[in-house]
Amino acid sequence: MKGKYLLIMISLYGIAFYTSTSIHSHQQQTVVVEDAGKLLPTKMKEVKSSHSTKELQKWVKQEKTISIAGMQHSQGGHTVYPYGTLLDMKRYNEILNFNPIEKTITVQSGVTWADIQKKINPYGLSIQVMQSQNIFTVGGALSVNVHGRDIRYGSLIDTVNSFRLLKPDGEIISVSREENSEYFSYVIGGYGLFGVILDVTLHLAEDELYQHRISTMDYQEYEEHFKEKVKNDEHVKMHLARLSVAPKTFLKEMYVTDYVLAENQRKLSRYSKLNEKETVVLPKFMLGMSRYSERGKDVFWETQKKHFQNSNGRYQSRNNVMRSDSTFMEYENANRTEVLQEYFVPVDQFASYIDDLRKVLEKEDLNLLNITIRYVEHDEDAVLSYAKDDMFALVLLINQGRSEKEIKKTEKVIQKMIDVTLDHDGSYYLPYYSYPTEKQLKRAYPRIDEFFEKKRELDPKERFKNLFYEVYSQ
Template identity: 60%
Template sequence: MKKGLFVCLYGVLFTASVYLYSHVYSRPAVEDAGRLLPAQVKTIEQADGEQTLKKIVQEANRAGTQLTIAGMQHSQGGQTYYPGAVMIDMKPFNNVIDFDPEEKWITVQSGATWDDIQRYINPDGLSVKVMQSQNIFTVGGSLSVNVHGRDIRNEALITTVKSFRLLKPDGTIIRVSREENAEWFPYVIGGYGLFGIILDVTLSLTEDELYQKRTRELDYRDYTRYFGQQVKENEAIKMHLARISVAPSSFLRSMYITDYIKAQNQDMLTSYNELKEERIVALPKLFLGLSRYSEWGKETFWDIQKQYMLQEDGSFESRNNVMRSETDFMDYESGERTEVLQEYFIPIGEFASYIDDMRNLLEKKDEFNLLNITIRYVEKNDQAVLSYAKEDMFALVLLINQGKSKQEVEQSKAVIQEMIDITLNHRGSYYLPYYSFPTKEQLRKAYPLAPAFFKKKQEMDPKKRFTNYFYEEYQQ
C-alpha cells in the first residue's frame, strides 16, 4: 500500500516537474528596449529563409499557436512578443534581392537594416528617402511602425514604399501595393506586425546630396514663425532638427535648431560621402550619465550639446551620413532603472502654447526625470490607417529615465497620461511603439480610426494568429 502510494506520488511530482519545465522554465525569457515587460515566449524561431517562415506559419495554424514578429526590438511596449507565443526573429532574413540605380529603387528582405541598405547604395550615389534618425533598425520593423525622420521634403515611410510581399496569417503569400491587394496596404504599414510577415519590400530612393549645416539658438516662442518663414519656404533646406532645453535654468524655453541646406557646390560631395562609423563616445556618454542624476549634470549636458552643434555651424555632411546618427553614447544598463521614450505630435501653430502647458505640468513633477527632447517636422500624411500626422506637425521625442518598480512605473504612467491629455487638448497625437501608459480612451481620441483598424485585424486574421502586447491591451 505504501509502495503504491509512493509510486503514485512520485508519478504526480514527475509529471508536474516535466510540465513546469516544458511550459515555464524551458521557455525563453525576452524583453524589448523598454525593459518593463519581461515575458516567456514559447520559442524563438530564426527567419533563415522564406520556406522556413512559411513552415512556421503553417505549423502555427495546425497547432493553434500565436506568433509575434521581432526585429531589433527597439519598440518599448511588447509590440514584438507575447507570453506563450512563438517569436520570429527576422534579423537573419536580410538579403538585398534587387537594385536598379538608374530607376532609383531597391528590394530588400525585411530583416535588412537601414545600415545594410546604405552600404549597398552609397557607392552609386543614392540615399533612402525616409528612415529613423538612426540606421540600426530593420526595414520590416520601420514599416510596421511607419517611421518618419529628419527629412522635411518627404513624409512618413509609407510614401516611399512601391510594393511589398506579405506572408498572410493563412500561410499564403501575396504582393501588396497601391494597385494590387491594395486593401492590405494601409493596415500592414503601421500595423505593428498584426497582419502577417512582411517578406520583402521595394523602396524608392533618392540622390545622395551634400548639405551644409546651419545652427542657431532660438527662443521657443519664435520657433513656429522661424520654421514657417525660414525653413519650410526655403526649398534648399532638406532636413531639420531642433532640441529644447530640459536644464533647470532654461527649462522648455531655450532651443537650438539645425538646418541642413543643400550645398551650392555638389561637386564637393565626393570629399564627404564615405560612410562614417561610430566615433569615440566616452565624453558624451559621461555627461549624459551625469544628467541622469543631478541638475548640474543637466545644465552641463545641455551646454555641451548646444556648443558642439554651434561649432559645427557651416560644416558639410552628406545626406547618408546625416542619417547615420551616433547612438552608442545612449546605451544604458541598470538593474533598477530604465529609459523610455514618448513621442508627441503637435500642430505647428500650437507649439508655443503647448510648451507653456507642458512646462507648467512638469515643473511640479520633481520625481519625473526628463533627459532630452528632440523636435522634428512631420508633414500631414493619412495613407496609413493609424496615421499620427493629422496635419503638418512638430514631433517631440522625449527621453525619460525611470525606475522599474511597480510604484515607479505607476508614477511615470500618471505623468505621461497627463502629458498625453495636454497633447490631445492641443489637437495633437502620440506615437504608438512605446509602453502602454495611455488609456484606451486616449488611444481612440488620438487615433479615431483605431476601432476600424482592430475590426480589419479580426477580419483578416480571424484566428488571431499574430498578436502582441499592444494588440492584447487595446483591441477592445
Template identity: 60%
Template sequence: MKRNIILAVFLLIFIVGWTASFAAYKHRQESKTVEDAARLLPTKVKEIRRSTSQKELQKWIKDASESGEKISIAGMQHSQGGQTYFPDSIMLDMKTYNRVLNFQPDKKRITVQSGATWNDIQRYIHGNGLAVQVMQSQNIFTVGGSISVNVHGRDIRYGSLIDTVESLRLLKADGTIINVSRKQNHELFELVNGGYGLFGVILDVTLKLAQDEWYENEVIAMDYSEYTDYFKRKVKHDPNIRMHMARLSIAPDPSFFKEMYVTNYRLLQNQKSTKNEPLRNDGNVVLPKVLLGTSRYSSWGKELLWKTQKNYFLKQNGKVETRNNVMRSDSEFMEYDSQNRTEILQEYFVPVDEFSSYVDDLKAVLTKEDLNVLNITIRYVDQDQQAMMTYAKKDMFALVWLINQEKSKKGTADTKRVVRKLINITLDHGGSYYLPYYPFASQSQLERAYPRTQEFFALKRKYDPSEMFMNYFYKEYGDDL
C-alpha cells in the same frame, strides 16, 4: 545477412529521427524570457525561431494556423511596449532574413528582405551615389520593423516612411503570400504600414531611394516662442533646406522649456560626387556618455549637458557632410544598463501653429511633477492620409522624449500618471502620440488620438480571424473591441 539488413534499417531510422529532431532544435530555443529595449515587460515565449528561407517561414505560419499557435514578430526590438512578443508565443526573429533581392540604381529602387537594416541598405547603395529617403535618426533598425511602426525622420521633403514604400510582399495568417501596394490590396497597404505586425509577416519591401547630396549645417539658437514663425518663414518653404531638427532645453531655469537650437541641413550650392566619401562610423562617445550619465542623476548635470551640447552644435555651423552621413547619427553613447532603472521613449505630435502654447502647458505640468526628462528632440512631419493609424493628421512637430525611470511597479505607475497628463495636453492641442512605446495611454486616449482605432482592430480580425499574430499592444487595446 538478414540480421545485417535489419540492423541497417534500424540504424537508418535512428539517423533520420535524430536528424529531424536536430533540424527542429536548430530553429527553437527552450522556453525563454525575452525583453524589448525598455526592459519593463519581461515575458516567457514558447520558442524563438530564425530563418533565411521563405518556404520555411511559410511552413511555420501554416503549421501555426493548423495548431492554433500564436505568432509574434521581432526585429531590433526597440519598440518598448511588447509589440514584438507575447506570452507563450512563437517569436519570429527576422534579423537573419536580410538579403538584398534587387537593386535598380537607374530607377532609384531597391528590394530587400524585411530583416535588412538601414545600415545594410546604406552600405549597398552608397557606391552608386544614392541614399535612403526616410528612416529613423539611427540606422540600426530593420526595414520590416520600421514599416510596422511607420517611422519618420529628419527629412522634411518626404513624409513618414509609408511615402517611400512602393510595394511589399506579405505572408498572411492562412499561409498565402500576396503583393501589397497602393494598387494591389490597397486596404492592407494602409494597415501594414503602421500595423505593428498584426496583419502578417512582411517578407520583402521595394523602397524608393534619394540622391545622396552634400549639405551644409546651419545651426541657430532661439527662444521657443520664435520657433513656429521661424520654421514657417525660413525653413518649410525653402527647398534648399532638405533636413531639419531641433532640441528644447530640459535644463533647470532659466533655460527650462525656453531655450532651443535648430539645425538645418542646407543643400550645398557646389555639388560633387559623394561616391568616394566614406560612410561615418560612431566617433568618440566617451564625453557624451559621461555627460548624459551625470544628467540622469542631477540638475547640474542636466545644465552641463545642455550647455555643452548647445555650444558644440553651434560650433558645427558651416560643417559639410553627405546625406548618408547625416542619417548615420551616433547612438552608442545612449546605451544604458542599470539593474534598477531604465530609459523609455515617448513621442508627441502637435500641429505646427500650436507649438508655443503647447510648450507653455507642458512646462506648467512638469514644474509640478517629478519626471526625469533627459532630452527632447523636435522633428517635422508632413500630414499623412495614407496609413490608417496615422499620427500626423496635420503638418506636425514631433517631440521625442527620453525619460529615465525606476524599473519597479511604483516607478512605472508614477511615469504612467504623468504621461497621461502629457497625452491629455497633447490631445487638447489637436495632437497625437506615437504607439511603439510602453502602453501608458488609456483606451479613450488612444481612440481620441487615432479616430480609426476600432476600424483598425476590426480589420485585424477580418484578415486574421484566429488572431494568430499577437503582441501586447493588441492585447492591451484591441482584444476586447
C-alpha cells in the same frame, strides 16, 4: 481598465520568472524575451529565426500564436506575447534587387538601413525616410511607419512601392497601392498584426551634400523660424531641433540644425565616405551626469549646445546625416530604464503647447533627459496615421524605475502630458509603453476600432498577437 491590470499582471509574471534573457526548461524550450524598454520581460514558447521563406511559411501555418521582431526597439510589448512563438527576422536579410537607374531597391525585411546605405552609397543614392539611427530593420520600420529628419518626404509609407506579405493562413501575396490595396494602409504602421512582411521595394533619393546651419533661439521664435527659414526655403532638406530640459532654461531655450543644400555639390565626393562610428564618449559621460543631477542637466545642455554651435558651417553628406550612432543611447541599470515618448503637435500650436506642457512638468517629478524635435507632413495613408496635420514631433527621453510603483508614477505623468497634447489637436506615437488610456488612444487615433476590426477580419484566428493588441483591443 481591464487591459491595464492585465498588462501589469503579465509584467509581474514575467519578472517573477526572469533570471536571464534565455531560460530553458527540461520539459519544453522556453525563453524570456524583453524589448528595449525592459519593462515587459515575457516568457515565450520559443524564438525561431530563418533565412528561408518556406520555413517561415511552415511556421506560420503550424504555430498557434506568433509575434514578430526585428531589433525590438519598440517598448510596449509589440514584439512579444506570453507563450507565443517569436519570429526573429534579423537573419532574413538579403538585398534582392537594386536598380540605380530607377532608384529603387528590394530588400528582405531583416535588412537594416545600414545594409542599404552600404549598398547604395557608391552609386550616389540615399534612403528617403528612415529613423535617426541606421541600426533598425526595414520590416520593423514599416511596422511602426517611421519618420525622420527629412522634411520633404513625409513618413515611411510615402516611400514604399510594394511589399510581399505572408498572411496568417500561410499564403504569400504582393501588396501595393494597386494590388491587394486593402492591406497597404493597415500593414504599414500595423505593428506586425496582419502577417509577416517578407520583402519591400523602396524608392530612393539622390545623395546630397549639406551644410549645417545652427541657430539658438527662444521657443517662442521657433514657429516663425521654421515657417520662414526652413519650410519655405527649398534649399533646406533636413531639420532637427532640441529643446532644453535643463532647470535654468527649462522648455524655453532651443538650438536648431538646418541641413542646407550646399552650393557646390561637386564637393560631395570629399564627404561621401560612410562614417562608421561617431565619437560619443564625452556626450555619453555628460548624459550620464544629467541622469542623476539637476546641475548635471545644466552642464550637459551647455556642453551640447556649444558642441552643435561649433559644427555651424560643417559639410556632411545626406547618407552620413542619417548614420547617427545609437550607442550614445545605450543604458544599463538593474533598477532603472529609459523609455521614449513621442508627441505630435500642429506647427501653429507649438509655443502654446510648450507653455501648457511646462505647467504640467514643473509640478511633477519626472526625470526628463532630452527632447528632440523633428517635422512630419500631414499624412493619412496609414490607417493609424499620427500626422493629422503638418506636425512637430517631440521625442522625449525619460529615465524611470522598473518597479510597479515607479511604473505607476511615470504613467500618471505621461497621461497628463498626453492630455495636454490631445487638447492641442495633437497625437502620440504608438511604439512605446502602454501608458495611455483607452480613451486617449481613441482621441489620438479615431480609426483604432476600424483597425482592430480589420485585424480580426483578416486574421480571424488571431494568429499574430502582441501585448499592445492584448491591452487595447478588448
